[in-house]
Structures are given as C-alpha cells and as structure tokens.
Amino acid sequence: MQLKPDSLxxxxxxxxxxxxxxxxxxxxxxxxxxxHITAEEIFQEVQHINPYIxxxxxxxxxxxxxxxELVTPTNLGGSQTYFAMKDHGPHHHLVCQNCxxxxxxxxxxxxxxxxxxxxxxxxxxxxNHMSIFGTCGHCANPDSPNGE
Amino acid sequence: MQLKPDSLxxxxxxxxxxxxxxxxxxxxxxxxxxxHITAEEIFQEVQHINPYIxxxxxxxxxxxxxxxELVTPTNLGGSQTYFAMKDHGPHHHLVCQNCxxxxxxxxxxxxxxxxxxxxxxxxxxxxNHMSIFGTCGHCANPDSPNGE
DNA sequence: CTGCATGCAAACCTTTTGCAAGACT
DNA sequence: AGTCTTGCAAAAGGTTTGCATGCAG
Numbered sequence: 001m002q003l004k005p006d007s008l009x010x011x012x013x014x015x016x017x018x019x020x021x022x023x024x025x026x027x028x029x030x031x032x033x034x035x036h037i038t039a040e041e042i043f044q045e046v047q048h049i050n051p052y053i054x055x056x057x058x059x060x061x062x063x064x065x066x067x068x069e070l071v072t073p074t075n076l077g078g079s080q081t082y083f084a085m086k087d088h089g090p091h092h093h094l095v096c097q098n099c100x101x102x103x104x105x106x107x108x109x110x111x112x113x114x115x116x117x118x119x120x121x122x123x124x125x126x127x128n129h130m131s132i133f134g135t136c137g138h139c140a141n142p143d144s145p146n147g148e
Numbered sequence: 149m150q151l152k153p154d155s156l157x158x159x160x161x162x163x164x165x166x167x168x169x170x171x172x173x174x175x176x177x178x179x180x181x182x183x184h185i186t187a188e189e190i191f192q193e194v195q196h197i198n199p200y201i202x203x204x205x206x207x208x209x210x211x212x213x214x215x216x217e218l219v220t221p222t223n224l225g226g227s228q229t230y231f232a233m234k235d236h237g238p239h240h241h242l243v244c245q246n247c248x249x250x251x252x253x254x255x256x257x258x259x260x261x262x263x264x265x266x267x268x269x270x271x272x273x274x275x276n277h278m279s280i281f282g283t284c285g286h287c288a289n290p291d292s293p294n295g296e
Numbered sequence: 297c298t299g300c301a302t303g304c305a306a307a308c309c310t311t312t313t314g315c316a317a318g319a320c321t
Numbered sequence: 322a323g324t325c326t327t328g329c330a331a332a333a334g335g336t337t338t339g340c341a342t343g344c345a346g
Contacts, residue, residue: 135272317326
C-alpha cells in the first residue's frame with residue numbers, strides 16, 4: 001500500500017473501486033508500455049513483477065478500464081485486440097503495410113469527414129481510434145528523403 | 149457489375165487451380181449472399197445445397213479467394229471476420245452502436261482525408277473497407293421520422 | 297496416375313467464465 | 322464482516338491444421 005499515486009489508481013479510488021495489488025501492477029505495466037499493447041504483452045510485463053498474477057485478471061482489469069473509459073480497444077488488423085490509454089484526446093493511426101510502422105495523425109483531419117457524414121447520412125461518427133492502413137512516406141519514396 | 153461464380157471458376161482454371169464441386173458451391177453461396185458475410189453464414193448456405201461440405205473447406209476456400217485477391221476480409225467490430233467480394237469498388241461502413249445497423253457510405257467522402265494524409269504525412273492511404281462507429285440518424289433523432 | 301483438395305476431428309489462439317478461496321474497505 | 326477480486330482451470334468462439342482418403346486434371 002505504498003505506491004505512487006498513479007492517475008489510474010486515483011481514478012479507481014475516486015470511483016470507490018477496490019485498489020488491489022494486481023490492479024496496481026497492471027496499471028504500472030500499462031503506463032510503462034504506453035502505446036498499443038495486447039493483453040498478452042501486459043501479462044508478460046506484469047509477470048516480471050509478480051509471476052502469480054493471472055492472464056484472466058489482466059483481461060478483467062482491462063475490461064474494468066474500458067468500462068471506466070480510461071482505455072480503448074483497437075483492432076490493428078491481427079487476431080488480437082490492442083489497448084491504449086484514452087487520455088490524450090482522440091488520435092488515430094497510420095499503419096504502414098510495408099514496414100509496419102505506426103504513426104499518429106491529428107483528429108483535425110477527420111473534421112471534414114465527420115461533417116459530411118452528418119450532412120449526407122445523418123450519422124454521428126464516434127471516431128476515437130481509427131487505424132488507416134497504407135504506405136508510409138519512406139516506403140513509398142525510398143529515394144527521396146522527405147517523400148513527395 | 150457483379151462477378152459471377154462462373155468467372156470465379158474461370159479465374160481458378162486460368163490460374164491452374166482445381167475446380168471442385170465444393171468450391172463451385174461455395175462460390176455460388178458467396179454470390180447469393182452478396183454482401184458482408186461470415187464464414188459461418190457461407191457454411192450455412194452451402195449446407196442447404198450439400199450438407200457434406202465442411203466448415204474447414206469454407207475457410208480454406210475463403211483463404212484461396214483472398215490469395216487471389218477476389219475477396220477481402222473486414223473487421224466490423226465483432227469477433228468474427230466478415231468477407232466481401234472485392235469487385236464493387238471501395239466502399240465503407242457506418243455501424244450504429246445503438247441499433248447495430250450497417251449503412252454504406254461513399255468513398256468520395258474520404259478524398260479530403262486522403263489528400264491531407266499525403267500532404268501532411270506523406271502517407272498513401274489504402275482504404276478499401278473502413279468501418280466507422282457512431283450513431284445513426286434514426287437513433288440520434290427518434291422524433292424526426294425521416295431524419296431530414 | 298499424381299498431387300492437390302476434402303472431411304473429420306483435434307489443435308489453436310484469444311478471451312471469457314464458474315467457483316472456491318482470499319483480500320480490500 | 323461483507324462484498325468484491327483473484328487464481329485456476331475449464332469453456333467458449335472462431336479459425337487453423339494433421340492426416341488419410343478422394344477426386345480433378
């Protein structure tokens with residue numbers, strides 16, 4: 001019961017949810033890995049700290065964090081689900097199908113699309129985590145140093 | 149401009165692949181169901197014609213069609229993979245998180261996004277099958293009958 | 297006839313769940 | 322103390338695979 005007051009732990013306490021050592025360790029792992037990670041990756045990381053924590057608990061904690069809207073699941077094309085913290089506003093990804101790099105892009109680029117979806121389809125898009133696949137600048141133009 | 153089962157069969161022959169009754173039946177089923185369908189749905193359909201065709205064969209045929217670039221897999225948010233024939237040009241989906249309806253939207257709406265991704269990120273987006281989640285007109289405005 | 301395709305069932309992979317024991321507040 | 326959480330293992334859901342048989346070319 002010493003842990004540095006992580007933001008995730010604080011959130012739990014504020015909402016009257018139990019703070020167990022398992023959860024604290026899982027939170028640490030998520031914060032440390034910080035990105036788009038799978039349950040399995042979190043599990044591996046967590047095992048370094050306490051090998052008795054089970055995969056099931058990782059999944060249950062992840063579910064909890066989703067319910068609390070602190071984490072979002074994303075599908076990056078594979079069979080596994082990726083999770084990421086939801087704390088720095090909506091952002092999206094450009095996944096290069098050639099080199100596998102993942103780059104973020106601004107939510108602002110989606111304004112036009114959102115507007116048109118409302119206008120043309122009366123559809124309120126809720127895009128928190130979009131992944132777009134394609135070819136990144138480096139792979140598209142290996143010769144030119146800055147692409148285009 | 150739908151691709152007919154016949155042309156799928158032709159494609160197979162041209163590429164020196166075997167045309168088996170199973171494959172022909174599966175092609176028919178895909179054509180008949182015509183849309184975004186799961187392996188299980190194809191399997192059910194195929195069973196009506198010949199109950200001895202196995203799910204494994206459906207999966208193997210689907211894999212073959214993917215390798216031949218005649219069919220694309222899509223993730224529509226659930227646990228299953230959806231497949232669709234690749235012949236009616238790029239199109240995308242609006243999935244209502246409230247009522248579950250799936251509506252298509254035009255690829256034209258993505259032009260702006262594509263352009264900006266190239267300009268700002270030198271990224272060549274390859275968006276063949278995007279799914280956007282949100283709230284459809286009916287669910288957003290239950291009072292307004294025609295959403296207009 | 298040769299080799300690829302099929303059926304069946306078992307294996308796999310990721311995620312979920314039932315239950316008894318244990319921990320947080 | 323009471324309820325929520327955990328670990329374990331088994332189940333579940335979707336997809337893949339090993340192997341012997343069968344069929345297309």
